Amino acid sequence: MLKELDADSWVSERRSSLDDVSAPVRDIIENVRNNGDSALYEYAKKFDKIDLEDICVSREEIDSAYEEADGRLVEFLIEAEARISEFHELQKREDLWLREVQPGIVLGVKTTPLERIGCYVPGGRASYPSTALMTAVPARVAGVSEICACTPPPGNPLTIVAFDIAGVDEIYRVGGAQAIAAMALGTESIKPVQKIVGPGNTFVTAAKMMLRDYAEIDFPAGPSEIGIIADDSAVPEFLAADILAQAEHDPNSACVLITTDRGTAEATIAELKAKAGISPRKEIIFAALENSGYIIADDLADAVSLSDMIAPEHLSIQVRDPMSVLNRVRNAGSIFVGPNTPVACGDYASGTNHVLPTAGYARVYSGLNVSHFCKTSTVQMIDREGLTEISDIVINLAEAEGLHAHADSVRERLKLRK
Amino acid sequence: MLKELDADSWVSERRSSLDDVSAPVRDIIENVRNNGDSALYEYAKKFDKIDLEDICVSREEIDSAYEEADGRLVEFLIEAEARISEFHELQKREDLWLREVQPGIVLGVKTTPLERIGCYVPGGRASYPSTALMTAVPARVAGVSEICACTPPPGNPLTIVAFDIAGVDEIYRVGGAQAIAAMALGTESIKPVQKIVGPGNTFVTAAKMMLRDYAEIDFPAGPSEIGIIADDSAVPEFLAADILAQAEHDPNSACVLITTDRGTAEATIAELKAKAGISPRKEIIFAALENSGYIIADDLADAVSLSDMIAPEHLSIQVRDPMSVLNRVRNAGSIFVGPNTPVACGDYASGTNHVLPTAGYARVYSGLNVSHFCKTSTVQMIDREGLTEISDIVINLAEAEGLHAHADSVRERLKLRK
Numbered sequence A, B: 001m002l003k004e005l006d007a008d009s010w011v012s013e014r015r016s017s018l019d020d021v022s023a024p025v026r027d028i029i030e031n032v033r034n035n036g037d038s039a040l041y042e043y044a045k046k047f048d049k050i051d052l053e054d055i056c057v058s059r060e061e062i063d064s065a066y067e068e069a070d071g072r073l074v075e076f077l078i079e080a081e082a083r084i085s086e087f088h089e090l091q092k093r094e095d096l097w098l099r100e101v102q103p104g105i106v107l108g109v110k111t112t113p114l115e116r117i118g119c120y121v122p123g124g125r126a127s128y129p130s131t132a133l134m135t136a137v138p139a140r141v142a143g144v145s146e147i148c149a150c151t152p153p154p155g156n157p158l159t160i161v162a163f164d165i166a167g168v169d170e171i172y173r174v175g176g177a178q179a180i181a182a183m184a185l186g187t188e189s190i191k192p193v194q195k196i197v198g199p200g201n202t203f204v205t206a207a208k209m210m211l212r213d214y215a216e217i218d219f220p221a222g223p224s225e226i227g228i229i230a231d232d233s234a235v236p237e238f239l240a241a242d243i244l245a246q247a248e249h250d251p252n253s254a255c256v257l258i259t260t261d262r263g264t265a266e267a268t269i270a271e272l273k274a275k276a277g278i279s280p281r282k283e284i285i286f287a288a289l290e291n292s293g294y295i296i297a298d299d300l301a302d303a304v305s306l307s308d309m310i311a312p313e314h315l316s317i318q319v320r321d322p323m324s325v326l327n328r329v330r331n332a333g334s335i336f337v338g339p340n341t342p343v344a345c346g347d348y349a350s351g352t353n354h355v356l357p358t359a360g361y362a363r364v365y366s367g368l369n370v371s372h373f374c375k376t377s378t379v380q381m382i383d384r385e386g387l388t389e390i391s392d393i394v395i396n397l398a399e400a401e402g403l404h405a406h407a408d409s410v411r412e413r414l415k416l417r418k
Helices: A007-014 A019-035 A037-048 A059-068 A071-090 A129-142 A157-166 A176-185 A202-210 A236-247 A262-278 A282-290 A300-310 A322-328 A343-348 A384-400 A404-414 B007-014 B019-035 B037-048 B059-068 B071-091 B129-142 B157-166 B176-185 B202-210 B236-247 B262-278 B282-290 B300-310 B322-328 B343-348 B384-400 B404-414
Strands: A096-102 A105-113 A116-120 A146-151 A170-173 A195-197 A225-230 A254-259 A293-296 A314-318 A334-337 A374-382 B096-102 B105-113 B116-120 B146-151 B170-173 B195-197 B225-230 B254-259 B293-296 B314-318 B334-337 B374-382
Touching: A007 A254, A007 A300, A019 A037, A019 A176, A019 A202, A037 A176, A059 A157, A071 A129, A071 A157, A071 B096, A071 B384, A096 A374, A096 B071, A105 A384, A105 B071, A116 A129, A116 A176, A129 A146, A129 A157, A129 B384, A146 A157, A146 A176, A157 A170, A176 A195, A176 A202, A225 A236, A225 A300, A236 A254, A236 A262, A236 A282, A236 A314, A236 A343, A236 B404, A254 A262, A254 A282, A254 A300, A262 A282, A262 A293, A300 A322, A314 A322, A314 A343, A322 A334, A334 A343, A343 B374, A343 B384, A343 B404, A374 A384, A374 B343, A384 A404, A384 B071, A384 B129, A384 B343, A404 B236, A404 B343, B007 B254, B007 B300, B019 B037, B019 B176, B019 B202, B037 B176, B059 B157, B071 B129, B071 B157, B096 B374, B105 B384, B116 B129, B116 B176, B129 B146, B129 B157, B146 B157, B146 B176, B157 B170, B176 B195, B176 B202, B225 B236, B225 B300, B236 B254, B236 B262, B236 B282, B236 B314, B236 B343, B254 B262, B254 B282, B254 B300, B262 B282, B262 B293, B300 B322, B314 B322, B314 B343, B322 B334, B334 B343, B374 B384, B384 B404
Parallel strands: A116 A146, A116 A195, A146 A170, A225 A254, A225 A314, A254 A293, A314 A334, A334 B374, A374 B334, B116 B146, B116 B195, B146 B170, B225 B254, B225 B314, B254 B293, B314 B334
Antiparallel strands: A096 A105, A105 A374, B096 B105, B105 B374
16 A cells, blocks of 8 residues: 655656567567568558458548447537637737848748647557547647548547547557558558657657657657645545556556655545545556555655655646645646546546646656647847848858858848948 | 759658768667766767867856957857846747636646756867857756766867857767767766757757667757748849758758749759859759749749748748748748848847757757756646535546546545445
């Protein structure tokens, strides 16, 4: 059950080395590079035990996936998609803004979507139609023209439906490192993409890291985590429920309860003891709880510092005044404020994205959002008045750097003699 | 002199392979990893022919760099810094925005700066104090607490002054791949950074790409480029001046003139013939013009399509109605609109950043900006009303994915029975 933890060592233990898989992943990449589609069929047989007829999921197959799926779940996916779209629309920036910073000098930024991206949705221990929404919706909202998606064969019907609801243009039955290689390098069936997003196991993550020269990625992501900041006002039943929800994801998932109140930690552990054993996923939960623990903080400021060191993928704030804690937090993938905001809401339906950096990467990376699918160009528009105003700086700094033709390009406009 | 070009083949030729340098760069990285500072002193001696006493530039040395530098140039750097700061301040997003998307469901985004970043400024063929400003100012504007900078020994005084003006906290005399390794991995003197930005030669770029697991980077950047879209209203003298300014950077620089008017191309070539030979950097210019050329476009729409294929680092628009061309452009690092906006202005003083993606990478990457030094956390705050509203979706999708404890974490709040 939860043990007392040290924040520092916890983070270093979360970074799983990709070295163990780098040799097989390199082989997979080379096979896909050299043999294209035929390597994908080979791996479907080898890893997924399936003799595929076609890696591409046809329109007819998408339509039958709708028929096969529970109609009520399809409705829920449509509703979830609408909520996720709504929040991601709020993130969009104007296509072009321009500002006259001084007479004759107009500066601005133009934002344009990427042209073609790839979503990866794992099969693995469960099927994840929610992840199909989370990876594809921000790309569609950003305005990406071609969204391609891969998921391991045979392809879960609800996942295929979710891709379709999200607006994916092409769906392929390809899993693992071979899916990443196919989207990054291209095959006969799959055109290469500019960026690949979505979670996966260490093979998928290693392939994403190795192929960044070909296709940019969102960020490295590993097993799921929760950090909770709680004071003595927190409800131990809620804390335990959120910990169990995180723990059931994967044996390598981890949970850290940071609390100013030892009694709250003890009551939460008692609650976990009572409930962990009755879950249908209890083996996974018990394994994940081995990676988990609690930390007693001196006060809430200390709790935030500890949490910032850990930079949890999900941070739940269950204290009397959660806004004051929110204001101090620096490092977290997604933040859940108050007792009635279980992480599960963000996983499915509040509208925020659940593709988030883990293992301390939230110190550097943002969770998946619309800006992952856009790039910006700066813009400047200068007239003779503006050019005259800055000509001295440009000419002199250019000459100081030995770039005389730079200086001349200004002189030529103003017909200045050297 | 400029030859007629094909846009497609041009792009593939711009991506210089990093394979040639990967073995020596790997050795440098391992040496820095294993031997820390002593490897840095060793390389200063070997590559820069300098017996360094200290890799760290002291406050006293910064002060004497100010004294050594031309006072007028220091004033110009201060003025350029103010303009760059002003434009980058306009890019900042609010620290936290929250929106009630429906009763009881508040969503938002919290933006926080990175904690520690590294700037690299090359020495090479020229000294680049302007690049010191361009790399450090966006980080300072973003609110980064610790900005560290490396530049090859002995360290150009004006570059050191520029780092100081920009608000850099630590300056080190380290160049090349070893500087990237030191900032990514850390040594006795240099604490590791979260992200490394700034241009460099193939050694520097290869090291940045190899060390992305340790420190994120801005983007791969190679030799400088200009694309120009011109119609028959363009002034050939201005076109030639901008081409020469680009060509003087590096023998591998490249310039592409895309014009709807063959006469404009011919007049520009005549102008280049007249002027290229009288430049003090003529060897570099002639070499760069070998990589350069012109394309005759059917019309301006075709010109924009060709330019988008090339995705030039700098795009100059010199046509009758430049705004209509600007509105169509998708792929370019920085866009210079109209006849009186030479690229040189953006290199030094308009306020936009000159650290930009090259070799077609502008299709995927943004030029350096404030968001490179920030990350975001999504925020959600739900009350019982909001939770009740979305509980059906969350519970049902969670159960469909086999994640029962996720469903329970909602039920527990609402005290719903299964």
